[in-house]
Amino acid sequence: MTEIQAGAGVAGEATSDQVPAIELDEVVKEYVSHGEVVPAVKGVSMTIGEGEFFSLLGPSGCGKTTSMRMIAGFEEPTRGVVRLHGQDVTNVPPNKRDVNMVFQSYALFPHMNVWDNVAFGLKRKKVPDGEIRRRVGEILEIVDLVGREKRRPREMSGGQQQRVALARALVNRPRALLLDEPLGALDLKLRQHMQIELKRIQREVGITFVYVTHDQSEALTMSDRIAVMNDGLVEQLAGPREIYERPATKFVAGFIGTSNLLSGVVRAVNGSSAVLALGPDDRVVVPIRETVAEDDTVELTVRPEKITISTERPEGDLSMVEGTVSEVVYLGTSNSYAVALAGGAEITVFQQNAHDSTTTAERGDTVWLSWQPQHSYALQ
Amino acid sequence: MRRLRAALTPYALIFPGGVWLAIFFVVPTVVMLSLSLQSGNVADGFVFTWNWQSYVDGLTNYHDQIIRSLVYGLAATLIQIVIGFPVAYWIAFKGGRHKSVYLFLLLLPFLVSFVLRTISWQFLLSDNGMLLGPLKDLGLLPHDFRVLATPYAVIGGLAYNFLPFMVLPMYVALERIDPRVLEAANDLYANKFQTFLRVVLPLSLPGVFAGVLMTFVPASSDYVNASVLGGTNTTMIGNVIQNQYLVTQDYPTASALSFTLMALLLVGIFAYAKALGTEDVLEVAAR
Ligand SMILES: Nc1ncnc2c1ncn2[C@@H]1O[C@H](COP(=O)(O)OP(=O)(O)OP(=O)(O)O)[C@@H](O)[C@H]1O
Ligand SMILES: [Mg+2]
Numbered sequence: 001m002t003e004i005q006a007g008a009g010v011a012g013e014a015t016s017d018q019v020p021a022i023e024l025d026e027v028v029k030e031y032v033s034h035g036e037v038v039p040a041v042k043g044v045s046m047t048i049g050e051g052e053f054f055s056l057l058g059p060s061g062c063g064k065t066t067s068m069r070m071i072a073g074f075e076e077p078t079r080g081v082v083r084l085h086g087q088d089v090t091n092v093p094p095n096k097r098d099v100n101m102v103f104q105s106y107a108l109f110p111h112m113n114v115w116d117n118v119a120f121g122l123k124r125k126k127v128p129d130g131e132i133r134r135r136v137g138e139i140l141e142i143v144d145l146v147g148r149e150k151r152r153p154r155e156m157s158g159g160q161q162q163r164v165a166l167a168r169a170l171v172n173r174p175r176a177l178l179l180d181e182p183l184g185a186l187d188l189k190l191r192q193h194m195q196i197e198l199k200r201i202q203r204e205v206g207i208t209f210v211y212v213t214h215d216q217s218e219a220l221t222m223s224d225r226i227a228v229m230n231d232g233l234v235e236q237l238a239g240p241r242e243i244y245e246r247p248a249t250k251f252v253a254g255f256i257g258t259s260n261l262l263s264g265v266v267r268a269v270n271g272s273s274a275v276l277a278l279g280p281d282d283r284v285v286v287p288i289r290e291t292v293a294e295d296d297t298v299e300l301t302v303r304p305e306k307i308t309i310s311t312e313r314p315e316g317d318l319s320m321v322e323g324t325v326s327e328v329v330y331l332g333t334s335n336s337y338a339v340a341l342a343g344g345a346e347i348t349v350f351q352q353n354a355h356d357s358t359t360t361a362e363r364g365d366t367v368w369l370s371w372q373p374q375h376s377y378a379l380q
Numbered sequence: 381m382r383r384l385r386a387a388l389t390p391y392a393l394i395f396p397g398g399v400w401l402a403i404f405f406v407v408p409t410v411v412m413l414s415l416s417l418q419s420g421n422v423a424d425g426f427v428f429t430w431n432w433q434s435y436v437d438g439l440t441n442y443h444d445q446i447i448r449s450l451v452y453g454l455a456a457t458l459i460q461i462v463i464g465f466p467v468a469y470w471i472a473f474k475g476g477r478h479k480s481v482y483l484f485l486l487l488l489p490f491l492v493s494f495v496l497r498t499i500s501w502q503f504l505l506s507d508n509g510m511l512l513g514p515l516k517d518l519g520l521l522p523h524d525f526r527v528l529a530t531p532y533a534v535i536g537g538l539a540y541n542f543l544p545f546m547v548l549p550m551y552v553a554l555e556r557i558d559p560r561v562l563e564a565a566n567d568l569y570a571n572k573f574q575t576f577l578r579v580v581l582p583l584s585l586p587g588v589f590a591g592v593l594m595t596f597v598p599a600s601s602d603y604v605n606a607s608v609l610g611g612t613n614t615t616m617i618g619n620v621i622q623n624q625y626l627v628t629q630d631y632p633t634a635s636a637l638s639f640t641l642m643a644l645l646l647v648g649i650f651a652y653a654k655a656l657g658t659e660d661v662l663e664v665a666a667r
Contacts, residue, residue: 074563095569107560111582120578121568168568 019086021176021208022048022071022099027080029066040066042232043080048176048210048225053202055211055219058229059255064212067229068178071210072101085175095124100169101178104185106161108153114140114164115149121172139171142201159190166201176208183218195222216256220244228252245303250379253301260307260347261379262321263299266292273373274298279342281313282321285373292378299379304350306375309337309360310368320370323347325361337361339369416635426631434636442620442637449617450644452531453600456538460546460595461588463539468547468587469580472554483551490544498608501537502528505609529611537605542598546591553587554580589656597645617641 029041041063048054056064069075070082073094082090089097100121109117115136122132140146143163153161162182169177182198183191199222202209213219219226220240227237228251236248247253253261264276264284274292276284286300302319314320326346327338337349347369351360361367416434420426439446471482489497504511505527515521527533557580565575603618610616617637624634 072567074566094563094566095571101564101567103560103564105558105560107558107564109561109564109579111579120565120570124569124574168564172568 018050020047020083021050021052021085022046022210023081023083023086024067024071025081025083027067027070027077027082029063029070029075030078039232041070041077044227044229044232044234046227046234046237048208051206051208053199053209053211053222053224055213055223055226056229057213057216057219057226057255058235059214062229063232064214064229065180068101068180068210068212071176072099072178073097098174099176099178100172100174101180102165102169102182104181106153106165108161108164108168110153113150113152114145114156117153117164118168118171120168125172135171136167139167142170142204143167143197158185159194162186162194163197166198170201170205170207173205174207176210178210178212180212181214182211183213191218198222220256228255230255245375246377247301247379250299250301253377253379258304258348259301260304260345261299261301262341262345262347263297266294266296266298269294274378276300279322284319284321284376285317286319286376286378287374288378290378300376301379302371302376304336304348307347307349307369307371309339309349309351310370311361311365313368314370317373318370319373319376320368321347322366322368325363325365325367328361328363337367339367412635412638415631416639418632420632422629422631431632434632435640438633438637438640442617445615445617445620446637446641446644448614449600449641450648452535452538452606452614452616453596455535456542456599457546457592457596459535459539460543460591464543464546464550464591465584465588468550468554468584472551472557479555483548486547487544494541495604495608497541498537498604501533501540502608505533505536528609529614531610531614533609534606534614534616537609538599538602541602541605542595545594545598549590549594550584550587553584553590557583585656589653592652593649597649600645601641 024044024046027041027044028039031038031040044063044067046054056067058064066075070077071084073089073092073096077090080090081088084097084099094101109120112120118136118139119132122135127135137146140149143166145160145163145167148156148160151160153164156164162185165182179198183194186194195218198209211219211222220243223240225237225239226243228235228243230251236243236252238246238248243252244256247256247259250261253259262276262278262284264278266274267277268275269288269292273285273287276286276298278284284300286298288298292298308314313322321341323339323341325337326340327336329336329338331350333353335351335353337351339347339349341347349369414428415426417428417431418426419429419431419433467486471479471486475482503509506512507526507528508516512521512525512527516523516525527536561583562575562579565579566572570578600616601618603616603622606614606616606619607622621634621637621641624630624637
């Protein structure tokens with residue numbers, strides 16, 4: 001369902017022509033619970049490139065963990081194929097797969113100290129002692145845990161445990177690292193710190209990261225590409241900028257950031273854009289992806305920060321609508337306006353506090369909202 | 381005021397239990413300790429004389445029974461570990477939604493009185509009873525074969541009677557293992573057996589430790605199994621003590637033997653705790 005658009009750039013495609021690190025091919029997972037079939041993943045295909053920071057983003061219960069567990073080997077797909085580096089591993093158990101997982105709850109071995117936790121994988125792989133010592137030492141340096149080798153997991157803070165979990169997986173130099181909401185249990189500050197740390201570590205070790213999160217800003221800031229999932233399906237798979245700027249579906253537009261949804265009947269189609277009928281003086285032009293005909297109803301989205309608010313009807317080729325201010329909220333660096341349109345829709349507008357902090361309009365004022373047509377997108 | 385109340389709360393909480401133990405544990409123990417150092421007889425009364433002779437007599441006359449008790453207790457404990465661990469493991473990991481049903485089934489026989497259960501074992505094991513009778517009739521066992529009155533019967537009875545005290549703590553320890561931790565081991569290249577050896581087993585040790593304490597101690601001081609299922613040469617120290625108290629009425633010797641047993645068990649427990657690298661074990665068990 002995700003058509004990559006021309007001009008979307010490399011972000012939309014899996015990197016280059018080498019064998020992709022991970023491929024999911026029409027993967028379906030159905031659980032049976034209490035005699036009922038629960039479809040958790042309903043047919044997901046994705047190709048994750050070598051060295052990519054790839055995120056699975058979506059609301060709770062959309063199938064992110066299930067998808068990841070099928071990559072790790074903890075769940076067998078009901079249908080479909082999982083490939084790691086071109087090899088079909090659909091029925092290969094986790095201990096025979098060259099990927100490692102960082103669990104949301106960390107799942108550290110409570111009876112082992114930090115060193116033994118980290119060395120666990122290498123010992124099972126029968127790596128010689130000297131090399132184990134060297135590699136564990138190295139990775140503990142990378143995650144900044146030198147001097148804490150003898151600590152037990154429960155003697156450490158959440159952030160430290162998180163880093164042990166990371167080190168325990170990374171030390172094996174897996175060909176891909178799977179992280180299931182690894183920062184979910186941390187407070188905001190530590191979370192932001194760890195986001196930067198994770199990016200740094202990923203750059204340093206150059207391993208493919210598959211990152212599960214339901215935090216959109218986390219996904220947007222960290223990822224090379226994002227698969228936005230909803231209800232067991234991928235809604236859109238693209239780079240962060242494209243996901244944010246050109247949400248492909250209503251769901252993506254609503255899930256990522258604040259976005260305004262408008263709908264109108266097509267009055268005219270000229271080439272790659274359509275003119276929509278809204279209020280009598282309104283003028284809304286929107287680029288279209290699919291062929292639409294006159295009298296079709298089209299939904300479009302435009303981000304609040306792309307909209308200019310003014311008291312006069314603006315000049316030029318802009319899209320513009322008229323409305324009444326229903327709320328003004330001072331946000332420090334910006335003002336947020338809620339503007340009610342005649343048709344009933346409510347539009348949110350962010351306006352930077354660039355020069356002075358006076359607001360352009362007050363509650364109850366009639367205002368014009370305008371934006372560049374190319375900043376709005378028709379939704380499927 | 382609030383701080384005072386907060387400071388007093390722990391004492392208030394321990395008060396009922398503390399009083400209970402003070403009256404029903406500390407007092408009898410002190411009385412018994414004093415009794416073990418008295419001399420005299422039931423008819424003329426006992427007087428406190430620092431009479432250590434009871435200890436010497438007890439040890440010289442009954443060291444066989446003491447050793448036998450410890451050996452039987454140990455054997456029963458080992459059997460319980462071997463039988464109990466798979467049961468606890470199965471309920472914890474394969475019990476699914478019916479865990480509590482299986483636990484209840486496990487406990488069900490133990491709702492019957494201890495003595496009654498042992499007596500039913502006596503029926504079961506009797507020379508021509510339900511178990512041996514048919515086997516003998518079929519010629520699978522010689523006619524003079526017997527289980528009753530042998531050490532096997534006593535050890536078997538002990539192992540059976542204290543089984544839940546072994547299984548329950550093991551179950552609790554196993555049940556508490558986060559399945560994600562096992563998945564993590566599997567993810568880190570450990571196969572099923574290695575995962576069991578390196579993760580499940582060590583994490584279950586606190587449970588085994590608690591189970592051993594809870595079964596070895598009562599098993600080695602038990603007298604019911606030996607008197608119902610045993611014979612003259614399977615007498616345990618519990619039988620001797622019971623006999624000294626109730627039949628011979630030699631209270632000092634009975635008390636001295638009780639104390640000797642208690643001391644031996646304490647030494648054993650501490651040695652055992654030490655050997656297992658303990659504080660840790662106890663700490664984990666307490667978590
Ligand atoms: N073992 C299971 N048995 C039955 N249903 C399951 C099982 N695991 C997951 N599900 C169901 O499958 C769906 C997807 O679950 P999944 O854990 O993949 O969601 P998620 O996207 O990771 O959500 P969250 O953000 O809450 O972690 C949910 O509806 C869930 O209830
Ligand atoms: Mg999840």
